[in-house]
Amino acid sequence: MNLNELLHKDELNRDDIIYLLNLTGEEDLQQLYNRADEVRSQFCGDEVHLRGIIEISNFCEQNCVYCGLRNDNDSLPRYRMTPEEVIETARTITNLGIFTIVLQSGEDAHFDSDIISYIIYQIKQKSNAAITLSLGERPFDEYRAWKIAGADRYLLKHETANPVLYESYHLKQKLSERLDHLKFLKSIGYQIGSGNLIGLPMQTIEDLADDILLCKELDLDMAAFGPFIPSPKTPYQHKTTGTSELTLKVTAVARLVLKKVHIPATTALDTIDPIGRERGLTAGANVVMPDLTPFPYRSQYQIYPDKRGSQSDPLDSAAQIKKRIEDLGRKISYKRGDSLKQDAQPSV
């Protein structure tokens, strides 16, 4: 089977995926990206969906070895936004015509059932924006309370599908538990997002193929693939950065495998590659997640260093992202951009 036939195969198996992830020639890679772009257009259309992120707290009880927010990092000044600041920022986001609001933080028990439910309820009183939570692994009764308060989606990356690597990155946590959280979230009606980190120490191409297959098995509504970027004051501070090329290959192959799923062109990709968003959006991605966290917090949410846009005014940064999308000839969606899967919203 030649490359063109492989790229048009309906169901790619693990060996096919590994073969595609190992492609290196410029022309072959371009053919892969072009096919992913075509499949994206066919299953998701040409509009790009925006998700406005508010990073509500950088406190974290976890110690993921790759992350700058890990609990052991004493050198990071910590902050929590007040509920009023979060609600006000959400209003700024909907005023921009962005109708998905992502509330993200470290695993911070201070933001409990009541506070998050209050924030969700207040945002929902003023707009019909979709609310995505990305607050880490939390007790199941909190997920349920937030769903009842009006949350629509939950983003919790599996990070790696290799259980041995997962435990070496997370020390106290297990991959099987993370998967149980994702399955529970789905069972109570959340649209779920997951995904991996690319270029982590010890990770192989086979592991990345398994990441893509796990995303398929989880029947995700959104799948995010971002490069690992070494963060100061973490055990992995001197490790090698994941590459833009490998991130694009994973994105493109994931589009061929997952088809009807939202895939973002990540900020991490745009941080390591000056045209990362453009390259992601033309290799299978259909979503961009602008960071609208206000100053001074946005520069303190240092999961990894020098995040693109973290030193710029949030509105300027969002305007620049919109322009870059339009310069590519793509339209921006002013709708919520819900799951592309029809059966995605069972009741609580």
Ligand code: SAH
């Ligand atoms: N605490 C929540 C949400 C914030 S972390 C959670 O862990 O789900 C959001 C994402 O940042 C993580 O899923 C991880 O994939 C990513 N991340 C963490 N450290 C990173 C690094 N050094 N480089 C790139 N992405 C990183």
Ligand code: SF4
């Ligand atoms: Fe905390 Fe999330 Fe970073 Fe892990 S990845 S240390 S849970 S913020």
